[in-house]
Amino acid sequence: MTPDLIILAQITKQYQMGAVQIPVLQGIDLRIHQNDFIAIMGPSGSGKSTLLHIIGCLDRPTSGTYLLEGKSMPDVSDKESSRIRATHIGFVFQKFNLIPTLNVMENVELPFLYADIDVEIAKKQASEAIHRVGLTDRIYHKPSELSGGEMQRAAIARAVAIRPKIILADEPTGNLDSKTGREILRLFEEFHSHGAAIIMVTHDKEVASFAKTIIYLKDGKIEDKIS
Amino acid sequence: MMKISFRSLLQHKLRASLSIFGIICGVMAFLTMISIGEGAREKIIHQIEQLGIKNIYVRAVALTEDQKLRADEHLSKGLSVYDADRIRSGCRYIRDVGYLKELKQSLRDSGISPQIVAISSNYAQLLNISIAQGRFIRDSDIRYKSLICVAGDEVAKSLGAKGKLGSHIRIEDQLFKIVGILSRSDKEIKQSSVMSARNHNQMIFIPAGTQQPEAQTAQKKNEAELTEIVAQTINTDVVVKAGSIIARILDVSHKNIDDYQIVIPQELLRQAEKTQSTFNITLGAIAGISLLVGGVGIMNIMLATVTERTKEIGVRRAIGATQQDIVVQFLTESVMLTVIGGIAGIGIGAAAVRIVSAFAGWDTAVTLFAIAVPLLMSVLVGIFFGLYPAFRAAKMDPVAALRHE
Incomplete structure (x- = not known):
């Protein structure tokens, strides 16, 4: 058994909507290993994205424990959590979210800029990642000049270029x-x-069938877990 | 980083150029103000230096008919050599006194009409007039009433062959031998205000006392013997004190008739500096206000940009940008905007200064200071008005920013 990469224990998240507290996550317990490929499923409003954002250190839980490589994430500073996002985590979004003013190469290099990694290494790893997603011939194109599939490939290249532990x-x-x-x-x-x-x-x-593990979320709780 | 910021500015060329308009105006106003002010100051200082900072001038003032009657009653004969002597002996702060009389006589057979003045022998030395050829008027010339003259640079040139040393010119019915030619004084001076110096280039100097008596018509009866007395003080500290002593001496001899005017270059300098600083404060305030308005414009546009790029901010945060990175990004953009505005303003301002000096004939000086100050101001405006939008961008909740459409 490999050591746990991520440990989530009794994670809750509530949003304040005016005077009303809306519970989104109601006690999530989850362990993630380095070799996991997990799909999170569930109806809209079940808290899937919120859980993903908490794992990605983009959001902080209202209560509960979140350890990433043994480090308690809710306690770190903005600077530190940003650094972890840059180096340990790669985000891929539904709408690709490439920066429209930058070309493919510059978009892929962006995490290196924030991780303070040497420009030479950044260029090397970025072009490597672009090559792996098969966009070498589109390297200096702007996102607006790419098809949806190509944009998502560019976004994946951006997510993986720095070789993060988690995507x-x-x-x-x-x-x-x-x-x-x-x-x-x-x-x-x-x-x-x-x-x-x-x-x-x-x-x-x-x-979801591409994943090795499928987690069903309903009303902010893990309803089922299929491996 | 700079490149990226610049590129996002290019996204909205029109918007960016409109938003920097205020900055352009402010910087332009600043540059123009400083340049014109600086030019005016240099001119004033130059004029006053020509008058001599240690000198005090007493100038004859034309009287009205009414005043003339009173002057007659009181037997005040206007400015005279006697006054000059009294100033010399009555005030211990005075080192030397010279005088000048503008003559209404003309140069015959020449076609030009230079100003002819009769002067005391020390006049050149008191005013630091330098001679190019020959010599200036000496004491002995005055004592023996020598019929000699010293010509200004332009006069000598217009006279051509007759304007050489040793040749004679005819003033009214007398011939004067040219014994000296002045070196050209460097700056053209318009003789208008009280503090303007004379333009020696266009003058002919003859020894006092050699001029033919002017026709004693009724009108000229009251004309003063001298046009101007120059008193040089022993040092610059006592100029004001000496001025008031001279005023008292003349009060007595002129029996309170104001047929003269005391001009003290040092005081004029002080006044000019005071006027200058008022002018500077006024224009500075105008420029400051335009920069302020320009800055608000920048803030407005940056707030719009931040709102518009909320999603981008969310993405950047998700891939590892710290709040500080976001602040730096948007500050870079706003400073870049204002600096572009600043540079444009300096360019347009410099052109405006040229145009002003060409058409209005004002002296201007675009100094390094006049460029550096507004440029620095534009950077500061960029930082100051960019800070709030930048912090607003940085403080956004990354999750909300990502969801923003």
Whole structure:
């Protein structure tokens, strides 16, 4: 048994809507290992994205324990959690979220800028990642000049270029046709086989079938876990 | 980082150029103000230096008919050599006294009409007039009423062959031998205000007392013997004190008739500096207000940019940007905007200064100071008005920012 990469214990999250407290997560217990490929499923409003954001250190839980490599994440400073996002975590979004003013190369280099990594290394790893997602011939194109599938490939290159331990994907195929979607998922499989833990939010059963573990979330609780 | 900021500014060229308009105006106003002010100051200082900072001038003032009657009653004969002597002997702060009389006589057979003045022998030395060829008027010239003259640079040139040393010129009915030619004084001076110096280039100097008596018409009866007395003090500290002593001496001899005016260059300098600083404060305030308005424009545009790019901010935070990174990014953008505005303002301002000096004939000086100050101001405006939008961007909740459409 490999050591736990992430430990979540009794994680809750509430949002304040005016005077009303809206509970989103109500006690999540989850252990994630380095070799996991997890799909999180559930109806909308079940807290899938919120859970993903908490794992990605983008959001902080209202209560509970979150350890990443043994370190309690809710306690670290903005600077430190940003640094962890830059170096340990790669985000992939449904709407790709590339910076429209930057070309593919610059988009992929961005995490290195924030991680303060030497420009030479950044350039090398970025072009390597772009090559692996098959976008070498689009390297100096702006996002607006790319197709949806290509944009998502660029986004994946940005997420994996720095070789993070965890890749978090929020409906990564949601805006793509099923064929392109499958190609993207194959890329995830490939990066998983190279050792990255992948956590993917989806409501598509076919997409979820690429994962090794499927977690069903309902009303902020883990309802079922299938391996 | 700079490149990235610049690129996002290019996204909205029109918006960016409109938003820096205020900064351009402010910087332009600043530059123009400093340049014109500096030019005016240099000119004043130059004029006053020509008058001599240690000198006190007593100038004859034309009287009105009414005043003339009173002057007659009181037997005040206007400014005279006697006054000059009294100033010399009555005030211990005075080192030397010279005088000058503007003559209404003209140069015959020449076609030009230079100002002819009769002067005391020390006049050149008191005013630091330097001679190019020959010599200046000496004591002996005055004592023996020598019929000699010293010509200004322009006069000598216009006279051509007749304007050489040793040749004679005819003033009214007398011939004067040219014994000296002045070196050209460097700056053209418009003779208008009380503090302007004379333009020696266009003058002919003859020894006092050699001029032919002017026709004693009724009108000229009251004309003063001298046009100007120059008193040089022993040092610059006593100028004001000496001025008041001279005023008292003349009060007595002129029996309170104001047929003269005392001009003290040092005081003029002080006044000019005072006027200058008022001018500077006024224009500075105008420039400051335009920069302020320009800054508010920048803040407005930056707030719009931040709102518009909420999603981008969320993405950047998700891939590892700290709050500080976001602040730096947006500050870079706002400072870049204001600096571009500043540079444009300096360019336009420098052109405006040229145009002003060409058309209005004002002296201007675009100094390093006049460029550095507004440029620095534009950087500061960029930082100051960019801070709030930048912090607003940094303080956004990354999750909410990512969800923003």
